[in-house]
Amino acid sequence: MNFFQKETETMPVSEIKKLQSEKLVRQVRHVYEHVEPYRRKMDELGVKPEDIRGIEDLPKLPFVTKNDLRDEYPKGFLAVPVKDCVRIHSTSGTTGRRVVAFYTQHDIDLWEECCARAIVAAGGSNEDVVQVAYGYGLFTGGSGLHGGSHKVGCLTLPMSSGNTDRQIQFMMDLGATFLCCTPSYAAYLGESLKERGISPDQNPLKAGIFGAEPWTEEMRRSIEESLGIKAYDIYGLTETSGPGVSFECCEQQGMHINEDHFIAEIIDPETGEVLPEGSRGELVFTSLDKEAFPLLRYRTRDICILSRKKCSCGRTFIRMTKPMGRSDDMLIIRGVNVFPSQIETVLLKEGYSPNYQIVVDRVNNNDTFDILVEMDEAMFGDTVSAITGREKSLMAAMRTMLGIGPAVHLVAPHSIQRSEGKAVRVIDKRKLVTDSQWLGK
C-alpha cells in the first residue's frame, strides 16, 4: 500500500472533520478581511466571520461562481499582496476575462504534495521516470504533475504536450515508466506507437495519470491495452490550484479528495441546497489552505456523486465519481474548455448571423470539433474560392478566441434547423457519461 503522506491520508474521519472545522474558521476570516468582493457577498447575506464556527456552518456562506471571478478579473479575488505571490495560472479557452489564479510558494508546495500523493497512489516512487506530456504554461496540468514528480523524487521529463515523435523518442530512450497527459493524448500516443511498430510490451511505461477532460471506462481499457499500462484518473481545476484535488488509488473506485485541503459539497444546481452524501449534484469546493486565491464554496459546475464508504486502500478521504456532466454549457474539447458564447462572439464580430451549430464527436479516441455557420444571401452568391477564404479566416479567428481550431463549414442560408424552443447549438455525439459502478459496493 503506497502513501506519500500516510498519516494524513489515513486520518480517521472524525479527525478530518475537526481539522476542516479549524481551518475553515481561519480561512473565512482571511477571506473576509482580504477579498473585498467576497466580503460584500457575506455582508449582503448578513453573515459575519464569527458566525462560522465549524463545517456545520458552511451552508451559511455564499457561493462563488466562475462569473464572479471573471467580473473581478484580474486581481479582485487575490487575498495577499502581489509581492507575496510567486506564480499565476489561468483557465483555458477564454480570452479577455480569463480567470487568473495566484499562488504563494506555500500554495505551490501544498499543490505539488497533492500531485505527489496521486503519483504514489498510482504506484510511483523515486525509482520512476515521469514523462509529463500535459501542456506547460498557463494550464495547470504540466506544472502540477511536474511539481508532484519532483516531490516524489522521480526523474521528470518536462515534455509538455505535442511533438509526438519526440515524446516517443524520449519515452523509449530515457525509459519513462509513468505517463501524465490528457486521456485523449494518451490514446493518440498508443496509436502512434502501434504505427511505428512498437508493441505495448516494448515500451517502458507501467502506469499513466490522466485527467483534465471526461473519459469513460471503455477509454480507460483501450488506453491500458494500447500502452500496456494501468491508467489512473486525476481531477482538479485551475480555481482550486489544478490537478490533484482528487486522484484514484489502486482500487480505482472513484477519486479520493484531498480533504485536509478541500471541503467538498454536493448541491442541487437549481436551488443551491446541500444534498446528502450519495446524491448526484454539482460539486462545490472550499479551499482551506490556499493563501493567495482562497475560494469558499466555489461552484465547479461538474456533476458527480460523493461516497464516504470505506476504501480498501486504507485512505479515509471521501471519494467522488468521475464528473458525469456539467450544469452549464461548457464543453471540454481536446482538453480545452469551450463555451458556445465565445463562438457566438466571434461570429457576430466577423459579420455573421448567430445561426450556427457546434458538432463534437470522438473518432478513434480523438475529439473532432466542427462548426456549421450559415451564410447570408450575399455571401452565398460568392465564388467557391471566396467562400473557402472566409472559412479559413473564421477558423483563424476561432483558434485565437478558443485556443483550439475547429473545422468551420459555411452552409446555405436557412439550412440549420430552427427550433421552437431553445436553439440546439451543440450536438455532442461523444458518449462520455459514466455511471458510478462503485456506488453499489
Ligand code: DLL
Ligand atoms: O483541467 C486541471 C487538470 C489538469 C486536471 C490535469 C487533471 C489533470 P481546468 O482547465 O481549469 O483545469 O479545467 C477544469 O476540467 O471543472 C472538469 O470539468 C474537467 N476535468 C478535470 N479533470 C477531469 C477528470 C484542469 N479527471 C475542468 N475527468 C473541471 C473529467 C475533468 N473532467
